[in-house]
Amino acid sequence: MPDALSSNVIDVIELTRALVRCESVTPREAGALDLLEVTLAPLGFKCERMDFTQAGTDDVANLYARVGTGGRHFCFAGHSDVVPVGDLSSWTIGPFAAELSGGYLFGRGAADMKGAIAAFTEAAARFLAKRGRDFDGSISLLITGDEEGPAVNGTVKMLQRLAERGEKIDACVVGEPTSSRRFGDMIKIGRRGSMTVDMVVRGIQGHVAYPERLDNAIHRLSALIEALVREPIDKGSTHFQPTSLQFTTVDVGNSATNIAPGVVKARFNTRFNDLWTSQKLLAHLKERIEQANAKLGGNGTVEYAKVEVSGESFYTQPGPLVELVAGAIESVTGGKPELSTTGGTSDARFIARYCPVLEFGLVGESMHKVDEKTGVADLKSLAQVYEAVLDRFFAA
Numbered sequence: 001m002p003d004a005l006s007s008n009v010i011d012v013i014e015l016t017r018a019l020v021r022c023e024s025v026t027p028r029e030a031g032a033l034d035l036l037e038v039t040l041a042p043l044g045f046k047c048e049r050m051d052f053t054q055a056g057t058d059d060v061a062n063l064y065a066r067v068g069t070g071g072r073h074f075c076f077a078g079h080s081d082v083v084p085v086g087d088l089s090s091w092t093i094g095p096f097a098a099e100l101s102g103g104y105l106f107g108r109g110a111a112d113m114k115g116a117i118a119a120f121t122e123a124a125a126r127f128l129a130k131r132g133r134d135f136d137g138s139i140s141l142l143i144t145g146d147e148e149g150p151a152v153n154g155t156v157k158m159l160q161r162l163a164e165r166g167e168k169i170d171a172c173v174v175g176e177p178t179s180s181r182r183f184g185d186m187i188k189i190g191r192r193g194s195m196t197v198d199m200v201v202r203g204i205q206g207h208v209a210y211p212e213r214l215d216n217a218i219h220r221l222s223a224l225i226e227a228l229v230r231e232p233i234d235k236g237s238t239h240f241q242p243t244s245l246q247f248t249t250v251d252v253g254n255s256a257t258n259i260a261p262g263v264v265k266a267r268f269n270t271r272f273n274d275l276w277t278s279q280k281l282l283a284h285l286k287e288r289i290e291q292a293n294a295k296l297g298g299n300g301t302v303e304y305a306k307v308e309v310s311g312e313s314f315y316t317q318p319g320p321l322v323e324l325v326a327g328a329i330e331s332v333t334g335g336k337p338e339l340s341t342t343g344g345t346s347d348a349r350f351i352a353r354y355c356p357v358l359e360f361g362l363v364g365e366s367m368h369k370v371d372e373k374t375g376v377a378d379l380k381s382l383a384q385v386y387e388a389v390l391d392r393f394f395a396a
């Protein structure tokens with residue numbers, strides 16, 4: 001017979017509203033983790049703050065909460081931080097008021113992803129009410145306050161700490177808003193990698209009237225850009241779209257009308273699929289650049305000022321975890337989710353090094369925008385899906 005836990009009823013709507021009211025723009029904790037702690041502790045979760053610091057980055061508060069000490073370990077990972085509101089005057093509803101209107105809950109973080117944290121909390125409460133705390137397994141929430149920022153003092157370090165003390169996770173679901181148009185229509189089973197490269201291209205500065213005495217760095221760069229974007233990098237793989245490369249800035253800073261510049265800086269970002277590691281791809285791109293540069297003749301040079309890899313691509317083979325979550329979604333929505341690897345990076349890239357991981361959550365259409373919102377019905381459905389996931393994962 002379930003114990004007194006059955007009185008610990010969590011309401012996903014009210015918990016989401018309370019979380020949205022915490023103005024936890026990265027890296028501020030703003031009471032969001034405190035609120036989760038006082039919500040989870042009475043359910044039996046042992047709550048542990050894992051706050052990390054590192055020189056040159058903001059201090060970040062994180063929360064690890066676990067119920068159960070043995071058995072199979074299911075982890076829900078998420079972030080309590082939110083992106084800034086942007087242009088406040090464009091919001092039609094206060095971004096931290098958490099108002100309900102027309103079947104939606106409005107506010108920064110409603111979709112990305114306080115709603116999912118609340119939904120999982122309700123699901124865990126219901127599961128524990130049914131099964132009691134001694135269900136021969138462990139459930140944890142790994143909540144970081146540093147996902148939307150540099151992601152240095154969050155999930156990465158929490159996972160390291162767990163590994164150091166021998167805590168193993170058997171499966172993980174990240175609550176990112178992966179649904180595309182309709183709730184439940186998409187799961188993310190992988191993500192592309194992301195790499196940003198800063199280049200400095202040098203030619204010879206000179207008077208525009210004497211082209212024979214100069215080597216215009218802009219012209220040189222344009223040929224290099226051509227070499228990078230003319231031919232596709234690949235055709236995509238079974239589960240991934242083709243690798244893409246986008247130049248994001250070209251900087252010369254030349255105010256003179258009669259000087260051809262000798263130096264130009266440029267930056268590109270590439271989102272790459274599982275056919276590459278960042279290292280392999282960088283070598284390939286450098287080869288394209290060097291070949292094009294050599295073809296131009298002269299003594300122009302290319303220097304790679306900075307290469308930043310924010311994550312390698314990762315992919316979870318369709319298998320038990322994917323089937324389990326897809327089945328749980330279908331049991332609630334009646335539809336099969338698409339298995340996708342599109343979109344930006346998420347903390348799942350770090351978790352993939354430790355255990356099978358996938359991402360499933362609310363409809364992401366409004367995330368990071370003004371008037372971010374989530375359907376009230378979707379929040380309730382998400383709590384049901386997460387509960388079904390726990391039921392299936394810990395099926396006797």
Ligand SMILES: [Zn+2]
Pocket residue numbers: 079112113147176177
């Ligand atoms: Zn997010």
